[in-house]
Amino acid sequence: MPNNSIITVQQLSKHYDNHKILENVDIDIFESDFTVIMGPSGAGKSTLLQNISTMDKPTNGKVLFNQQDLTQFTDKKLSQFRKKEIGFIFQSFNLIDHLSVLENVCLPGFLLHSKSKQQVVKRARQLLTSLRLSDQIDQAITHLSGGQKQRVAIARSLINQPKLLFADEPTGALDSTAGTEVLDSLTLNNQNGQTIVMVTHDLKAALRADRILFIKDGKIFGDRKFSPYDFDQIETRRIEITSWLEEMGW
Amino acid sequence: MRKIIKSLILGQKTFMITIALLTFLSALTSMTIITAYRANISQYQSAYRRDKLPDVIVKVDNDHDITASLKKLTNVKSVVSNAGIVSQVMNKNNENVALFISNKSTNIHLKTPDKHKIILSSYLKSNGAFKVGDIFYIGQQQLTVQGFYDDYLLGSPLFKYKQGIVSQETLQTLQQQKGQQKSQLAYVNVLKMTRNSNAVLSDYQDRLQTDIIYNKIYIQKAYTMLPTIVALVIILAATFLFGICLFVMRFALLSGIEKDRQKIATFKTLGITNQQVNLAYVLSYLGSNLVGLVAATLVSFWTSNLVFRFFWQLNGLTRAQHVSINIAIVLVISMIMMGFSIAIILLSLKPIKSISPTAAFHGGQSKSVPSRSHLSLTKSSMPLQIVLAFKDYRQKIGHYMTFTLVISLFVFLSLMIMTLNQGFKGKTNDLLGLPTVDLMMRTPNNSVRNEALKNIGTVTPIKSSGYNQETKILLKDEAVPVHRYSQIPHEIKLLAGHQPKQPNDLLISNSLMKTLHLSIGQTVRVKTATVNNKQLTIVGTYQTINNLGKEAYGLIDTSLPITSTYINLKNTTNKDKLLNRFSHGNVQLIDTSASTQNLTTSVQRAVEVLANVILLLTFIVSGLFVYLVSYLTIETEKRQLALKKMLGFTNKELRTQYLLRAGFALTLGIVLSLMLNKFIGSTSLNNLVSLGGLTKLNVQLPLSYNLFIIALLIFESSLIVLIASRRITKIKIGDFL
Incomplete structure (x- = not known):
């Protein structure tokens, strides 16, 4: 039985001037899935992620969340959706440099107003400790390494316990060890029931997926389900995913 | 090089235009005022020479000819005496005017007036006291105004008596009336002129009995005093304006460099040197300056004449000659402005040196300095919006400090102008040394x-x-x-x-x-x-x-x-x-108050018009600048604003935070301006009026005026910041993340 669809994308198109980036994309994102979007450079991966995560507005089409079209949301409703329902992780971290590690993580929590300040700070400390950042809690962002920054970004994205986590090349700016740590965190969150949608061109990151969408020339070129990630089966998984991706022209 | 300029500067067109505009305005004002002011002095001096006006005037209130006694003095070259009467006359508006009436006016060749007609000093026409055909009485004798003439000797509004010329026959009739005060003016040319009016006739035994002794230095000063005050006020405003221009320049450069970090880093990776990048900026910004300067030079041909005519009228004179542009003035002003601009540009270009080519690989992001604020988001009990606004303000303090300084300069200038205006209201008699009795x-x-x-x-x-x-x-x-x-x-x-x-x-x-x-x-x-x-x-x-x-x-x-x-x-x-x-x-x-009333009114009016023009200009320029600063601050914060939107901030919340930041800057600017005004405002004003020939201006601007100016600028700035903050709503998250 497939999981329930959490996001439904219908006939989504995105044009910049006369240039078509995405054309009539139809997809469903299912609850608790770790969906990875792959494809060649310029295929429209990040654009698709931004459009379904409300970071950008499509030229045409609908993005349904709980039967409500996100493209029609007002500024207030959109910000409520972003605060409550989603988290986002970027290749370039996008942390607020002049805030400390703890402040960066707490900010979305304070903004949501669903918990007291003390509760938010407590949860932020827990998250940072679980991500091995307890010694950096009061440090300035500029003093952290790339891997540490990305873990702060993960903590920030999880502070409000969102249903959906979007990640755009989260390991792109990291070395192998830091990248693996980040992916482990994401996998753990997914195993705990969080829906993850990640854009990557990194095979290592793609191995974590239980579903891969291959996008080419602005269209969904391939969509395949895989078994949930299991480290013990990593080699078999690598062969399976690689061969499918090669079929797609990767 | 052209490509570098194009690439770096194209995004800053608005600033280039603003810099050119501010340079134009400040250069135009300076060139115009200095040219008109110098023309006022030189044309006055030429007229004085042309009419062969005397070195010294001696006035005595009797009818004994003092020519003989003056001629005996060692320093005297020649003496011409001019007998007449001093009388208080009333015009049609029941205003009293003190006149010295005689039948000749030094060396000016006037057609002898008809019987019972009088030719008056042109100041009495320009201030509306008399017009041709007006009739007034001296004792029982009726006189009709036949015309006016430019009196370079006693025609200044600062002199108590204005001259009136009648025919010999009419003068005799007037003198024969009972009770008329007979007076005479002796026009003396001396062998050696000294700065002390009395010292030139040091061996004149009857000096203690004379009513007035003016020398030409005194007279010329009286003719240049009012334009000097006016010119100084305007020059002050122009200097402020140019100061603002330099601020804009520095602000635009710093923001531009920050915005173009990646581009600059990329140029460096391609082998372009710091010097070449600097040169690109210097050329483009100086280009804007030059455009402003050239335009100002051209327009000042027209405005110099306009202002000169205004100065001439302040002197009570009407026949103004054409003023040619003074190349030396243009060159000096241009060089001063360019010198300051170059200094500011070079000072602002320092960050370029520190941009490493590696920045090109990091999205050009600068290493932001963490806020040193002790205000913690996690500990503070203040609302999140305020804490965040304050932290963001601290982070971008450079931008907001420019905002603060400019606002403080604008408020300071406005307060000074208002104080000056207030100082002249009802105080003109004091300032000009005139009695304040009925x-x-x-x-x-x-x-x-x-x-x-x-x-x-x-x-x-x-x-x-x-x-x-x-x-x-x-x-x-x-x-x-x-x-x-x-x-x-x-x-x-x-x-x-x-x-x-x-x-x-x-x-x-x-x-x-x-x-x-x-x-x-x-x-x-x-x-x-x-x-x-x-x-x-x-x-x-x-x-x-x-x-x-x-x-x-x-x-x-x-x-x-x-x-x-x-x-x-x-x-x-x-x-x-x-x-x-x-x-x-x-x-x-x-009636001393009436005889000086017109002068008082004209000085007040001139200063008031001037003050209002400068205030209006200040208001417009401050509005423009606040918009520009707001615009650019939002531009440089776009990425951060997009990031906050991504985290769930609404447009309204982001705008509120921005308004709070602008509010901090505005409040600080106003506090600074009030301090400036309190500590250096009155000193500066007194120095200014002292340069203009006066030494006293003990005036405090009423609290209501202070509040009015501050409220006006707060209202204007808030409105403009509010309008500018609408850009925040147009920021798309996807464009920056």
Whole structure:
């Protein structure tokens, strides 16, 4: 039985001037899935992620969340959706440099107003400790390494316990060890029931997926389900995913 | 190089235009005012030379020809005397004007007026006192205004008497009327001119009996004083404007460099040197300056003439000649402006050096300095919006400080202009050294004086009266007017020492103190009108109301009759009736307030118009600048704003935070301006008016004016920041993440 669809994308198109980036994309994102979007450079991966995560507005089409079209949301409703329902992780971290590690993580929590300040700070400390950042809690962002920054970004994205986590090349700016740590965190969150949608061109990151969408020339070129990630089966998984991706022209 | 300029500068078109515009405005103002001001002096001096006007004027109130006695003096080259009468006349609007009426006006060749007609100084036309065909009476004699002429000698609004020219026959008729005050002016040319008006005729024995002695330096100063004040105020505004231009330049450069970090880093990876990048910026910004300067030079051909005509009219003159642009002025102003611009540009380009080519690989993000604020988002009990706004403000303090400084400069300038305007309102008499009494009465002796006072009191109650016995002393060969007031006027500001208490005490003006190298406590030997050799002690010095005053106060010559009485009336509505009824025979009543009213009004009006123009300009430019700063601040914060949107901030919340940040900057700017105004405002103003020939401006701007200016600028800035903040709503998250 497939999981329930959490996001439904219908006939989504995105044009910049006369240039078509995405054309009539139809997809469903299912609850608790770790969906990875792959494809060649310029295929429209990040654009698709931004459009379904409300970071950008499509030229045409609908993005349904709980039967409500996100493209029609007002500024207030959109910000409520972003605060409550989603988290986002970027290749370039996008942390607020002049805030400390703890402040960066707490900010979305304070903004949501669903918990007291003390509760938010407590949860932020827990998250940072679980991500091995307890010694950096009061440090300035500029003093952290790339891997540490990305873990702060993960903590920030999880502070409000969102249903959906979007990640755009989260390991792109990291070395192998830091990248693996980040992916482990994401996998753990997914195993705990969080829906993850990640854009990557990194095979290592793609191995974590239980579903891969291959996008080419602005269209969904391939969509395949895989078994949930299991480290013990990593080699078999690598062969399976690689061969499918090669079929797609990767 | 062109490609670098294009690439770096294209995004800053608005700033380039603003810099060019501000340079244009400040250069145009400076060029125009300096050119017009210099033309005012030089054309006045040419006219003085052309009309062969005298080096010294001596006025005595009698009909004995003083030509012979003046001719005997060692320093005298030639003397021409001009007999006439001094009279108070009333125009159609019932305004009193003090006239010296004679049948010749030095060397100006005027057509002799017709019988019972008069040609007046053109100032009386420009201030609306008279027009051709107007009729007024001197005693029983009717005179009709036949025309006007530019009087370069006594035509300045600053002189108490204006000249009127009549025919010989008419003058005789006027002189023959009973009770007319006969006077004469002696126009003296000297062999050697000195700066001290009295010292040029140092061996003139009757100096202590003369009414006035003006030398040409004094006269020329009177003709240039008002334009000087006006010019200084405008130059002050222009300097502020250029200061703002430099701020804009620095702000634009710093923001531009921050915005273009990646581009600059990429250029560096391609082998382009720091110098080449710097040169690109220098060329483009100086280009904007140059455009402004060239445009200002061209427009100043027209505006210089316009302003010169305005200055000329302030002098009471009408026939202004064309003013040519002065290349030296243009070059000096351009060089000063370019010099400052280059210095600011080079100073602002320092960050380029620190941009490493590696920045090209990191999305050009600068290493942001973490906020040193102790205000923690996690600990503070203040609302999130305020804490965040404050932290963001601290992070972008450079941008907001520019905002703060500019606002403070604008408020400071506005307050100064308003204070100056307020200072001239009702204080012009003080500033120009004119008396502030309702009537001056001249009588030959004490019994006539007492009788006249009694008679006046029966018509209109007298509020206060006192005497101002004016006499002269010969001090170090200088004839110094000495006042003996029944009560020394409150306007006299003691600088050191005390007021005269003993008959031998002498209080002298600071300018006289300097000129004659005297000091307090010093004993001097003088000749007075009654005693040939008297010993006086200098007991104090006071600040003269205008720099022209070289006078003293003392209790000497008490045996002399009181000839000048000042009268303040309880009710001034009957003043004209008093003048008509009592001003005849031995009593001469002079409506000093009316004779200076037009001058006061014209000075006030000029300063008021000027102040309003500058205020309006300040208002417009500040609005423009606040918009630009807001625009660019939002531009440089776009990424951060997009990031906050991604985290769930609404547009309204982001705009509120921005408004709070602008509010911090605005509040700080206003506090700074109030401090500036309190500590250096009045000093600067006093220095300014002192440069203009005046030395006193004890005026405090009422609180309501302070509040008005501040409220106006807060309203304007808030409105503009609010409008500019609409850009925040247009930021798309996807474009920046």
